[in-house]
Amino acid sequence: MLRSNCPIKLMNFIFFFAAVLFAGIVSAQDASKTTVATDGKVRNIDGVAAVVNTGYITRKDIDDRIAVLKKQGTKLPEGEALRKVILERLILEKIQLQNAEQEGFYVSSKELDKIIADTAAKNKLTFVELKAKIEASSTSFEKYKQQLREEVIVSRYREREVDAKIKISDAEIDNFISERNRAMLSGVTRPSPSANGGPEEIDVAQIFIPVDSGAGAGAQADAKKKADLLLREAKGDVDFLQLGAMAAKDNPQIKFQELGYRPPDRLPQLFYEAVRNTGSGQVAGAVVKSPAGYHVLKVLDRRSMAAGSPPPAQAAPQEPASTTPQNIAITQTNARHILLRNRPGLSDQDAERRLQGYRDQVRAKTADFGDLAKKYSEDGSASNGGNLGWMGPGDLVPEFELAMNKLQIGEVSNPVKTEFGWHLIQVIERREAQLTVEKQREFARAAIRSRKFEQAYQDWMRELRDTATVKILNVEDAATGNSR
Template structure:
C-alpha cells in the first residue's frame, strides 16, 4: 500500500477492491516467526507442484502475530549455495519444524524426505528472489524496518525492550530476527511489484470473461460448515471403512435435522472450526477449497451434502448461506478515527499511552471524539473530526478493519496499532448497499486476476531461478 499524504487519502485506508481473494500464506522458518496473512496454513503449501515458493497474501501486509520459537541444536552443514548465499541443514530443519507444528490434526504431509526437498526448493526460490531484488536496487530501509518491529511489538502488548529481553531469555539473536524480517518484507514488495505488473486485463477481456464464465460474472460467496472425520495417513482398509461408517452416521443425523454445530463440536477433527460449529464464515468461493465449492453447488441453503473424501479424511458439509454479488448488498461502514503516528522519537508504546488518555477523556464525557480528532489527529481526516466517510469492505488496512468490524455503532475501540501508527476508532453507523455495475466489474476483475496470479508467479519464479547460479551439495 502506498503511503498517501493525509490530504489525499486517510492513513487507515488500503487500496484494495471490494472483494478480493486472499492469496496463499508465505510461511518462513525464522527464529522469531511472523505469519504473513491469515488464509492458508503453513502445511498447505506443500503438494506435488513445481519448485516454486508460496505466494504472499492478498492484503500484502505482515501479520502482527508473534511466535517465539526455541533454538535447535544440531550439527550444521551447507545444502545449497544460491548466488554465493548458503542454505544450511538447520535452515531446512527450522522450516520443516514450523510446517509440522502448524499442521492441523488429521492433515497429510508429504513423506519426511519429500517434505525436506520441497522446503529446500522453496528456500532456494527465496534466495534467488532476494538476490534479484538487491540487483535491481530494491531495499527495505532501517527506518522502515525499525518502525515495523516497533509496531509488531506494540500489537503484542510489548515494548521494544520487552521484545529484546524475551528473545534474549529464549536464546535468540535479535539481529538475526531483524535480518529475517527485512528479507520477508523485501520478498513481499518484490513479488507485489513484479508479478502484478505482468498481469494485464483489458476491458474487452473483462467483458468477455463476465459474459462467458458464470463463476466470474459475479463471485458467489458461501458460508459453509463442515465436520472432519480425520483419516490417519497409514490407515488400514478396515480403519478407513470404520471411519467412513462413522461419517455417514453423523451425516444422516445432520441431514435429519440434528444440531450441526453440536455435532461439529463433538466430532470434528478440525480444531480451527469445531468451536464455531464447523462454520467457515461467509467467504468468496475462490477462497474456499474446491471440494467444498463443488459439493455445495447443487445444495439449497440449510441442506447437508453426502459424505465426501479429501486427503485429510471424510467431510460432512452443510451450506449455511449463499450470496451472489450481482444481486447482493454489501455492508458499508462509516467511522471516524484519531491517528498518532509513530517514529523512533515517538515509539508505539508511548503513543498507545497517549491514546489511552485521549480515550479516557472521550468515554468519560469530558470532550467529544470529533473535538479530540481535530486537536490531536495526525491524519487528514482530523479537520473533519476524524470522519472517514462511508467505506466498503477491504478499504482499510487489516488491523483497522478487524477492530472496526468488532464495534457496534457508537462504540470506541481500544488503541489499534497499524503500519501508520496508533488509531482510536469509533463506528458511527452501518448500512447495506447494492453493488454498482462498476463494482461488479471490479469483483470480476479480481477473480480473473486471481486466476492468473498463480501461473504468472510460477513463470516469473522459474525465469529467475533459471538465470541464477545454484550449487547443490551433498550431506556429509
C-alpha cells in the first residue's frame, strides 16, 4: 500500500473491500449463456444491446452498471454519451472473459473459497460477517462469488497477455541502473543542478486519481481518462492549484497536494523522472502511472538549495562514475505503522484524533505499538504488529518516508496523512546496507515494466476489440435505455 515504486503485495484483494463499502465495483451481469446462432434470433431477444462473439450484453446490464457507479458516487456524463461509454466498457470486459475461458483460465471453488477467506481475514471479519456485509450491499453472495471468480480469471489472463508484450532488454536495465546510480550518489542524495550549478530543490504539486491495483479494466480506464482530461486542462490557461481543488471538490476520492520544496532524493523516483526536465511553472508532459493510481504533476518552482538546508554529504574526490553497475550503500529503516484507511464515515478529524490517542498510550507506556496495530490497523501488516520490514530510499510514498526519516529509533510520529489514509509510525531500527547489483536489476526491471505497462495494456485492448466479432443492435435504444 505504501510502496511508491515496487509492486504492492498488500493489495491483492483490497478491491473487495471497496466493493463492500460501495456496493460492488462490478455490477451483476445476468445475461444468458445461450449461444446466439443468427441475427434474426438475436433481434427476437428483448433488450439485447450488443452481440459479442457468441455472447451478448443487454440493456439491463448497462442499467445495472450505471446504478452501481451512481451508488459509488462516481461523477458521470449525462444522457446518451454515458450509455455508449458503459456499453463499450462491458463489451471489452466480455471479450476478455470469453478469451480467458477459451484459453483455459479457471478458478476452482476451493481456490475461490480461500480467496474469500483471506479477504475476510484481511478486513478483520469472520466468514459469516463478510457474507452479511455483501448481502447488505444488495448483492447476493452467489452473485458476488461469480463476479469475484470472473475478476480473478480476467486479471490472470490480462497479466499474462500484457506481460508477453513488454520487452525489456539488458541494455535498458543497464542504462536505468547507471542513471539511478549517478542520481543517488552512493545512496546519499540525488541532487539536480540548478542554474548556478549547485544542488536544487523542486516544489511539485500533484492531482492524484486513485485506483485500486485489483480494480477491473473499466475502473482503470475511467481513472486514466479522468487523469488525461485533468492533464489537458492543466496545460491550458488555468491555475493548477484551483484546478486541483475543484477536482477534489467534484470527486472526494481525487486528492490534490503540494509537496513543497524537496531535493530530488526526497521525491518518489517516478515523480522525479517525470519532472527532471520540466521547468518552473510547467506541467509534466504525461500522466504518471503508479501502483496506487494516476498522478498529474506540475513543477511550481525550482530553486538552489537554501543556505540553511543540510548540504549533501561530501564524498572524497573520485574518478568519474563507471557505467558498470556496482553495489550501492543505502540506509534502510525497519518501521511499523497503524493505518486508518480513507473511507466513508471516517473524517480526517476522527482519524487524526484516534491515532493521537494511540500515540499517547504508546508514549505513556500504557500500551504496546504492535498490540495496537494488531487490534486497530486496517492494513495487511496488522497481523504482524504493523511491521513493514526493511525499507530503503524511494520504497515508500513521500509523506510517509519524510515523517519516518525524522524519527529516532523507538520514537512514535504524530498522525501522518497520505493518499491511502492516516498513519501512526514507529521506527524500530536502522542499518546500513548494500543494494546489490542483482537487487538493482530486479528494481530496474520492475520500474521499466511499470513504465511500459500502460501502453502495452492499451495496445492489447485495441487488438482484442479489433479481432472480436461485435454487433451493436438497436443503438438508439441502447443509448437511451428505451424498451422496444
